[in-house]
Amino acid sequence: MSKELAQRMSIAAHVAAESVDFASTAELLADIALDDLRRAQALLSHQILNGDLERILERALRGLVERLEEYKFAATSRPRTPAA
Numbered sequence: 001m002s003k004e005l006a007q008r009m010s011i012a013a014h015v016a017a018e019s020v021d022f023a024s025t026a027e028l029l030a031d032i033a034l035d036d037l038r039r040a041q042a043l044l045s046h047q048i049l050n051g052d053l054e055r056i057l058e059r060a061l062r063g064l065v066e067r068l069e070e071y072k073f074a075a076t077s078r079p080r081t082p083a084a
Contacts, residue, residue, distance in 0.1 A: 040060065041051045048055050 037053070037056065040056050041048075041053075044056060044059070045051065048059075
């Protein structure tokens with residue numbers, strides 16, 4: 001086995017070992033993030049009746065990605081001039 005292949009396999013094994021499923025994600029959240037999650041549960045209680053963490057996290061990540069895409073794709077040092 002080549003040294004490069006062994007290194008790639010080692011990295012792949014490390015990444016696989018570090019992967020975390022959604023069920024155990026709550027255990028990894030810091031106190032502040034857990035407080036924010038509980039606030040989100042309370043604020044969404046009329047839309048997500050059972051407080052499903054997976055649905056709340058999915059919604060939060062979707063909102064974050066949308067904001068980041070807007071920021072990334074709208075930010076420019078040379079904006080287009082409006083059409084006359």
